Amino acid sequence: MHEFSVMSQIVDAIMEEAKKREASKIEGVTIELGEFTMLGEEQMRFSFEVLSKGTMMEDATLVFRTTDGEIECECGFRGGMSPSDDAAHGSTLILECPKCGGAAAIVGGRECVIRDIRMVVPDV
Amino acid sequence: MDKVLISQVGFSTMHKVVTVDMEKDILSANRKLADQNQALLDEHGIRAFDFLGAIGSGKTLIIERLIDKLKGDGKRCAAIAGDVAGDDDYRRFSAHGVAAENISTGKECHLDAHMVDHALERLPLDDLDYVFVENVGNLVCPVDFPLGSHKRVVVISVTEGDDMVRKHPAIFAFSDVVVINKVDLADAMEVDPDSLATDARRTNPNAKVVIMNARQGKGIDDLAEALGL
Numbered sequence: 001m002h003e004f005s006v007m008s009q010i011v012d013a014i015m016e017e018a019k020k021r022e023a024s025k026i027e028g029v030t031i032e033l034g035e036f037t038m039l040g041e042e043q044m045r046f047s048f049e050v051l052s053k054g055t056m057m058e059d060a061t062l063v064f065r066t067t068d069g070e071i072e073c074e075c076g077f078r079g080g081m082s083p084s085d086d087a088a089h090g091s092t093l094i095l096e097c098p099k100c101g102g103a104a105a106i107v108g109g110r111e112c113v114i115r116d117i118r119m120v121v122p123d124v
Numbered sequence: 125m126d127k128v129l130i131s132q133v134g135f136s137t138m139h140k141v142v143t144v145d146m147e148k149d150i151l152s153a154n155r156k157l158a159d160q161n162q163a164l165l166d167e168h169g170i171r172a173f174d175f176l177g178a179i180g181s182g183k184t185l186i187i188e189r190l191i192d193k194l195k196g197d198g199k200r201c202a203a204i205a206g207d208v209a210g211d212d213d214y215r216r217f218s219a220h221g222v223a224a225e226n227i228s229t230g231k232e233c234h235l236d237a238h239m240v241d242h243a244l245e246r247l248p249l250d251d252l253d254y255v256f257v258e259n260v261g262n263l264v265c266p267v268d269f270p271l272g273s274h275k276r277v278v279v280i281s282v283t284e285g286d287d288m289v290r291k292h293p294a295i296f297a298f299s300d301v302v303v304i305n306k307v308d309l310a311d312a313m314e315v316d317p318d319s320l321a322t323d324a325r326r327t328n329p330n331a332k333v334v335i336m337n338a339r340q341g342k343g344i345d346d347l348a349e350a351l352g353l
Contacts (some may be wrong), residue, residue: 002161002232002265002269006151013150038295047213094326095328111152112150112268114147120140120141123140
């Protein structure tokens with residue numbers, strides 16, 4: 001549900017960059033979503049559709065990439081989380097260290113980054 | 125910090141298409157504000173706790189119980205009540221004779237650091253030891269928006285079923301204390317609180333798990349200990 005407010009901040013940031021460069025049209029945007037964020041791509045796309053209507057980014061192509069989540073443990077392990085042993089909850093987030101069974105901490109995968117914006121600007 | 129560079133250029137007669145490389149993390153703006161909130165609290169020697177959890181899991185009552193306990197110890201508390209609408213929780217906190225602030229989010233499904241910042245501005249920070257922040261009842265959206273508190277508590281109750289942790293792992297992974305409430309109803313609900321506790325420990329081995337029956341005041345001392353109170 002909070003995709004709309006996050007996407008409206010993204011649209012504001014794109015608009016700010018576009019104004020700075022006197023862009024007339026936004027052709028594409030690449031957004032990276034961390035695996036451990038609670039942001040869904042489908043809801044993000046829908047929010048963008050609503051927010052961009054009638055603006056210079058109306059026809060922009062959105063590309064989403066997932067940034068892998070990463071956990072780190074005192075035992076020296078750094079990498080992906082333990083697989084869930086419950087098939088029905090396949091993507092369950094588990095901070096139990098897959099190597100030593102200790103308590104790992106999240107070190108990556110909480111981002112929502114605008115990676116690049118493709119825009120039409122005056123050729124000067 | 126936003127890094128910007130122009131990487132690719134295509135030409136037309138009057139205009140060109142450029143790809144502007146950015147590195148703008150949208151969620152980091154909230155995290156920065158959260159850090160500022162925590163710095164403000166630290167300046168005043170205040171410890172803050174935010175309470176997350178499903179609607180009706182018992183967040184408000186647990187905070188009320190903690191306020192009463194701390195008041196009995198001569199500590200000064202305040203509470204910030206976050207809800208989509210209404211001031212029911214705010215009035216419940218106020219009835220305990222503590223400073224309280226109400227945040228009606230209107231349409232937002234979570235509190236963010238900015239809203240909490242404004243609520244803190246209205247609280248008498250010089251005269252407080254503890255601030256409790258009750259988030260909007262929601263196990264999903266608040267995860268991405270830390271508020272600047274020192275510890276995060278997630279509250280679930282047996283009435284929500286035995287699969288709550290497995291269904292919403294992230295909120296447990298990002299919390300410091302997990303409360304399993306209403307255990308007096310466990311038999312009636314046919315839910316084993318231990319299985320919830322096991323899931324919570326596996327999802328987040330760092331978290332302290334507290335079994336409670338807030339209505340009867342059971343487990344409040346354990347929670348206070350888990351929060352370092």
